[in-house]
Amino acid sequence: MPLHDPRTAELAKRLGAVRQRIATVVAGSQPRASAGSPTTEPTLIVVTKFHPGADVVRLRELGVVDVGENRDQEAAAKALEVADPGLRWHFVGQLQSNKAKSVAAYAHSVHSIDRGSVAAALGKAMVRQQLLDGRADLECFIQVELTGPYGALVAGGQSPTAGPGGRGGAAPSYVLELADSIAGTPGLVLAGVMGVAPLGATPEPAFQLLAEVSARLRSAHPGATGISAGMSHDLEAALAAGATHLRVGSDILGPRPAVL
Numbered sequence: 001m002p003l004h005d006p007r008t009a010e011l012a013k014r015l016g017a018v019r020q021r022i023a024t025v026v027a028g029s030q031p032r033a034s035a036g037s038p039t040t041e042p043t044l045i046v047v048t049k050f051h052p053g054a055d056v057v058r059l060r061e062l063g064v065v066d067v068g069e070n071r072d073q074e075a076a077a078k079a080l081e082v083a084d085p086g087l088r089w090h091f092v093g094q095l096q097s098n099k100a101k102s103v104a105a106y107a108h109s110v111h112s113i114d115r116g117s118v119a120a121a122l123g124k125a126m127v128r129q130q131l132l133d134g135r136a137d138l139e140c141f142i143q144v145e146l147t148g149p150y151g152a153l154v155a156g157g158q159s160p161t162a163g164p165g166g167r168g169g170a171a172p173s174y175v176l177e178l179a180d181s182i183a184g185t186p187g188l189v190l191a192g193v194m195g196v197a198p199l200g201a202t203p204e205p206a207f208q209l210l211a212e213v214s215a216r217l218r219s220a221h222p223g224a225t226g227i228s229a230g231m232s233h234d235l236e237a238a239l240a241a242g243a244t245h246l247r248v249g250s251d252i253l254g255p256r257p258a259v260l
Contacts, residue, residue, distance in 0.1 A: 008058045014252045015062055018235075019044070022246070025239040042239060045090050047231075047249035049074065050256040053081040059252075060084055068092045068111075068247050072099040079106035092194075092228075092247050094168055097121035104129040104187075109139035111194040111228045111247070114170040119182045126187030139191040140182050141228050141245075144213050145169035146195045149205035169195065172213050179221055192226025192244070193217060203234040207241035214242070 026041060046059055047068040056067055056078055065086065069075030070093030079089050088108035095103065095110060097117050103110060104125035113119050119140065126138050146169065170178055175193065183190045195210040197203035207229055214227050230238025232251035239246070250256070 007055070008061065010254070011055065011058050011252065012062050014254065015046075015059070015064070018232075018248055018251050021235065022239065025236050029239070040244070042243055043245045045092070045228075045245060045247045046252050047092060047247050048078070048253060049249060051253050052257075053078045055253060056082050056087070057084075060087060066090060066108075068249075070094075072102050076102050076106060090247075100125040101128070104138065107138060108136075109141065109191060111141040111245075112143045112168070113140050113178070113182065114143045114145075114168060116178060116181050119178065119185055119188065123185035123187045130187060137187055137189040139226075140188050141191050141194040141226060142175055142178055142182070142217075143169040143194045143196075144175060144210055145171055146206035146209055147198050148172065149209055150198055150201050172209065175213055175217060176220055179217055179224065183221055183224075190221050190224045192224045192228065194228035194245075196229075196231075197234055197237075203237045204241070207234075207238050207243070211241045 022042060022044065043066055044064075045066040045068040046064050047070070048056055048059070049070045059067070060082075066088045068090040069078065072091070072095070075089060075091060089106050090109050090111060091103050091107045092111045095112050095118055100118070100121035104122060110122065113122070122138060122140070129135055179190055182188050193210060193214050195206060197206040210227060210229055217224050226245055227241075227243045228245040228247065229241065229243040230246045230248075232248050235243075235246050235248060
């Protein structure tokens with residue numbers, strides 16, 4: 001594949017713009033960082049949903065290491081197609097237990113664990129996979145339901161885990177119990193929390209709640225420092241709330257191709 005074809009040039013321009021947005025926020029936060037504790041550059045996960053494996057190859061040539069996918073069928077196929085050991089594949093979509101075996105074969109991390117049954121299935125799958133190839137433990141983020149600060153959503157009768165407002169996840173009160181389960185499961189490592197701000201609402205209250213849940217989690221599990229939050233439209237708000245991992249798709253890859 002030519003390294004300077006028009007699509008690669010387009011991706012380079014878009015990727016550069018997103019990296020500049022991130023750098024601007026990080027630079028602005030430096031004066032507020034405590035002495036001796038410089039702000040850490042967040043991990044940028046490029047979500048390639050519905051885009052071809054060829055774009056993943058182009059992104060790799062542009063220095064991208066972390067790639068995200070929402071659907072196991074598509075993720076498994078791309079991981080096999082690209083087969084680059086330097087890539088880290090992040091599963092960021094809703095996950096059913098029956099997909100655990102497939103995900104365990106390629107994923108570096110799962111960002112959407114919201115119930116114990118999924119964690120248990122992933123643990124069993126990872127133990128089997130590690131016997132086959134010795135791969136590292138699977139990093140696990142707990143997806144947190146973030147509609148709590150939005151009274152209008154609740155008053156409007158919207159489900160906290162579905163519908164136009166809610167985006168899924170475990171209730172904040174359940175996070176510590178689920179964290180204990182993940183941390184005690186061989187093959188899994190507790191990485192932190194993940195959240196998606198409700199649609200049609202300013203994201204700051206949601207990300208503030210996620211930061212508070214993260215702080216409580218770190219009190220019980222000091223190593224679980226990750227906060228996966230922020231997408232194309234709200235990455236600045238997520239970074240301001242302490243996000244360590246960003247999941248950006250359309251601002252880098254452009255509009256998703258039509259699905260036939």
